[in-house]
Amino acid sequence: MSDPLTHALALHTAKEGRPPTVLVDMDEVLCHWEKHFVASRRRRFPHIPIADAGNRDSFDLFTGLSEEERRANTTVLDEPGFFAALEPVPGGVEAVGEMVRAGIDVAVCTSPWLSNPTCASDKLLWVQEHLGPELANNTVITRDKSRVLGDVLIDDKPEVTGAVQPQWSLLRFTRHYNRLLEGPRIDDWSQWREGLARVLLERGGPPRHPASGQLTGHG
Incomplete structure (x- = not known):
């Protein structure tokens, strides 16, 4: 069968x-994706706390963030080569x-x-x-x-x-x-x-x- x-x-x-x-x-x-994003954020903006990968409740990456956090996220996501290194x-x-x-x-x-x-x-x-x-x-x-x-x-x-x-x-x-x-x-x-x-x-x-x-x- x-x-x-x-x-x-x-x-x-x-x-x-x-x-x-x-x-x-x-x-x-x-x-x-998220594992690489969190590591890159911490490397580039070590003074801005970010939760470990797997702890984000919202699919939207910008929900509930301060303006500083939003700018940091955008900077990381705009980095050339980011999506090739996952x-x-x-x-x-x-x-x-x-x-x-x-x-x-x-x-x-x-x-x-x-x-x-x-x-x-x-x-x-x-x-x-x-x-x-x-x-x-x-x-x-x-x-x-x-x-x-x-x-x-x-x-x-x-x-x-x-x-x-x-x-x-x-x-x-x-x-x-x-x-x-x-x-x-x-x-x-x-x-x-x-x-x-x-x-x-x-x-x-x-x-x-x-x-x-x-x-x-x-x-």
Whole structure:
């Protein structure tokens, strides 16, 4: 008997006539953004206290901060090369490789910090170094992920919204600022197969006709 992910992939392919497209966020999903940020803040502004990584209750980095703290945060985030120096989250690189080998269409989907002059190129360099040139070619850098086509988005952001209704379903990657929200989630990369299978099965429906690509049955 096939495992749940193999079953879910087969059902999705039968319905859509193609394997699923999985979009994977970078910061705090594939790479340790907050850990590097806190270390950089303490190095550059040692006189301004900052909580340890993992203790931030709000996803918004500027909530409840003084003007001095806001300026310090912005200075760190604007530093050229900041986004190229992040350490991989354990298991993430391996999980993406397993998805690709399972026949899943994988794309990295990440938002840039617009005032950092090297953010976009840093992110592409990171993907190329850790995931390879093919995934670098399949990287989408956008401020509005709702416009990106896909079946599942793995992301740590509590609510991922934009200008349009997204076609993908959100699979949250658990972090301290989203841990109380309901909905499908994985706590770490060891759970990706079960989490992805659950979301794909929840998206299930009648199969498409293999020739026309249209749904069978009455609409």
